[in-house]
Amino acid sequence: RGHSRWQTKLNRRKPIFRSGTCLFPAVAYYHQSIIQSTLSFTMSTPAPKSGPGDMSMFNVLHGFPEALIRGMRNSFLLDSDYHHLTQCESLEDVKLNLTESDYAESLADLGAITPNELQKKAIEKLVVEFKYLRTQTVEPLSTFLDFITYEYMIENIMLLLKGTLSGRDIDELIAQCHPLGLMKASTMKSIGLFEASAKGYSDLYQTVLVDTPVGKYFAMFLQESSESAGGETKGVLEEVEIEIIKSSLIKYWIEDFYNFVQKLGGETSVIMGEILRVRADTNAINITLNSFGTSLNEPEFRTSDRKRLYPAVGHLYPAGTAMLTDVSDEDELGRVLELFPQYSTIWNIHSAGGGEKSIDDAFYERDVQMLELAFEGQFHFAVFYAYVKLKEQEIRNMVWITECILQAQKDEINKFVPVFSQHAPWRMAKRR
Amino acid sequence: MSTSATCSSEFCNAGWAEVLTHMSPYGYANFGIAFGLGLSVVGAAWGIWLTGSSLVGAAVKAPRIRSKNLISVIFCEATAIYGVIMAIILANKVKKPDEATYYLDEDWDFAGFYYAGYGMFSAGLSVGLTNIASGISVGIAGSSCAIADAQDPSLFVKILIVEIFASALGIFGIIVGIIQSNSCTFPISALG
Numbered sequence: 001r002g003h004s005r006w007q008t009k010l011n012r013r014k015p016i017f018r019s020g021t022c023l024f025p026a027v028a029y030y031h032q033s034i035i036q037s038t039l040s041f042t043m044s045t046p047a048p049k050s051g052p053g054d055m056s057m058f059n060v061l062h063g064f065p066e067a068l069i070r071g072m073r074n075s076f077l078l079d080s081d082y083h084h085l086t087q088c089e090s091l092e093d094v095k096l097n098l099t100e101s102d103y104a105e106s107l108a109d110l111g112a113i114t115p116n117e118l119q120k121k122a123i124e125k126l127v128v129e130f131k132y133l134r135t136q137t138v139e140p141l142s143t144f145l146d147f148i149t150y151e152y153m154i155e156n157i158m159l160l161l162k163g164t165l166s167g168r169d170i171d172e173l174i175a176q177c178h179p180l181g182l183m184k185a186s187t188m189k190s191i192g193l194f195e196a197s198a199k200g201y202s203d204l205y206q207t208v209l210v211d212t213p214v215g216k217y218f219a220m221f222l223q224e225s226s227e228s229a230g231g232e233t234k235g236v237l238e239e240v241e242i243e244i245i246k247s248s249l250i251k252y253w254i255e256d257f258y259n260f261v262q263k264l265g266g267e268t269s270v271i272m273g274e275i276l277r278v279r280a281d282t283n284a285i286n287i288t289l290n291s292f293g294t295s296l297n298e299p300e301f302r303t304s305d306r307k308r309l310y311p312a313v314g315h316l317y318p319a320g321t322a323m324l325t326d327v328s329d330e331d332e333l334g335r336v337l338e339l340f341p342q343y344s345t346i347w348n349i350h351s352a353g354g355g356e357k358s359i360d361d362a363f364y365e366r367d368v369q370m371l372e373l374a375f376e377g378q379f380h381f382a383v384f385y386a387y388v389k390l391k392e393q394e395i396r397n398m399v400w401i402t403e404c405i406l407q408a409q410k411d412e413i414n415k416f417v418p419v420f421s422q423h424a425p426w427r428m429a430k431r432r
Numbered sequence: 433m434s435t436s437a438t439c440s441s442e443f444c445n446a447g448w449a450e451v452l453t454h455m456s457p458y459g460y461a462n463f464g465i466a467f468g469l470g471l472s473v474v475g476a477a478w479g480i481w482l483t484g485s486s487l488v489g490a491a492v493k494a495p496r497i498r499s500k501n502l503i504s505v506i507f508c509e510a511t512a513i514y515g516v517i518m519a520i521i522l523a524n525k526v527k528k529p530d531e532a533t534y535y536l537d538e539d540w541d542f543a544g545f546y547y548a549g550y551g552m553f554s555a556g557l558s559v560g561l562t563n564i565a566s567g568i569s570v571g572i573a574g575s576s577c578a579i580a581d582a583q584d585p586s587l588f589v590k591i592l593i594v595e596i597f598a599s600a601l602g603i604f605g606i607i608v609g610i611i612q613s614n615s616c617t618f619p620i621s622a623l624g
Binding site for chain 2: 056059063064065066067068070071073074378
């Protein structure tokens with residue numbers, strides 16, 4: 001009668017402001033501040049300078065780096081290389097076999113290799129390639145590549161903090177840092193000078209970390225822990241403190257990266273968004289699993305502390321993480337994961353137990369499959385992330401093989417996840 | 433805003449029909465030549481930058497693809513050549529009248545005059561617009577071809593077939609353009 005049904009519905013949804021115009025700005029601000037204080041403090045991700053472009057415009061700015069990384073995709077070890085490596089009897093044979101692969105130059109000046117040396121050289125090679133890529137890129141791809149390095153920066157900061165707490169020498173720790181996440185030497189040295197208390201951390205942030213790109217994640221963590229700080233929670237925190245800080249920083253990094261990727265739009269947001277969602281879910285499941293048997297699993301700390309570590313992105317968010325908060329042992333975790341088919345298969349591998357595969361192996365296999373699929377499409381940024389992660393998997397594989405050869409445990413040697421393998425189980429299943 | 437918007441100056445038009453038919457066929461014809469050439473070159477350049485950047489990047493790690501994949505660049509260049517051919521054909525048909533008069537004679541071949549103008553304009557657009565599409569699609573296919581060739585050499589010829597179909601689009605444009613402009617000639621003197 002007069003208005004349509006749609007209009008009456010709209011009018012019914014305006015509870016706060018009754019009369020119009022002059023109240024609107026003040027009331028809207030009040031409304032917004034209510035929302036902000038009930039949710040946790042939200043992080044603002046700066047918008048990218050431009051989108052990646054669809055297939056007709058992507059190559060203008062990013063064609064060269066993408067073609068570079070696809071050329072680098074050739075450098076992964078093949079099935080035949082892995083076969084030769086597993087047949088090696090000694091580490092000299094391993095080195096001989098690797099001289100026919102892309103690692104020839106990196107290993108040329110090494111005398112005899114050990115697993116640690118091999119890992120170091122392989123990571124150095126990856127870092128050289130990554131730095132070359134980073135210098136060839138422009139916005140927004142350069143910010144995307146920077147986001148990939150923030151994860152390693154967080155790991156390095158935590159390594160330095162933890163190491164200085166147990167009293168190790170700062171230079172020795174800096175030598176152990178992951179090269180992709182290095183900051184200025186003065187910054188890293190000064191991280192070791194702070195004490196592990198609430199005041200110590202906020203001093204650390206304000207003097208040192210605020211200049212680093214990951215400073216904002218630390219700021220969010222400090223804000224969150226000061227909001228929930230009470231007398232009782234302090235005691236719990238100190239026990240597992242460093243791990244909690246690291247999980248929180250990684251959580252904020254994943255959310256920040258996800259927001260950035262969504263703002264990029266296009267194919268990148270589809271593929272990379274999926275990769276990050278799966279990553280967030282993996283983190284949530286691992287946090288829950290690792291908390292059994294620690295004080296984080298106790299009912300009073302589950303909602304206040306463990307729930308705060310779950311990222312706010314992912315297939316498990318928000319319903320799954322809400323259920324995960326109440327989980328107290330593995331059976332309940334299994335029951336929660338039954339509701340999510342992609343994780344129930346992984347969980348069944350874990351609960352079937354046995355020495356065959358651990359849940360980490362199952363997660364690695366699933367990750368490798370997803371990252372290989374990122375290479376199936378052109379004109380998006382996810383290939384860069386996929387390359388770094390797949391190279392890491394390859395380095396893990398090589399270290400595993402050399403460790404098995406060194407310790408003469410030949411029956412364990414085949415428990416690695418090859419990258420771009422023609423015999424991967426999911427590829428074989430498709431062929432049948 | 434008055435509803436009676438009748439124009440009262442001596443330069444008034446009776447409407448769009450009058451404006452369009454009063455534009456000189458020479459103008460139409462020469463714009464056709466410009467569009468034909470310009471849009472073809474835009475398409476070719478777009479295609480070359482799409483495929484060239486991927487070719488240069490992929491050749492860093494797989495240098496063997498350098499020479500073979502220049503075919504993609506040549507296909508893009510061909511679209512520009514179609515534009516040049518059409519422009520030269522059309523430019524040769526534009527002729528100036530024998531005598532310079534202020535007004536055209538009454539028995540001037542107005543039918544042929546306007547036919548030539550419109551015909552050449554549309555021939556230029558036919559060639560130009562199809563070559564933009566052809567250039568972009570050859571560029572994207574060429575970019576994927578370079579990258580796939582770097583990965584697996586047996587893929588090169590198969591993806592080249594995709595590019596051949598893409599450059600056929602430019603050929604459609606020039607064929608239709610030639611048919612459209614075939615019997616267009618500008619009259620140079622009055623009939624009879």
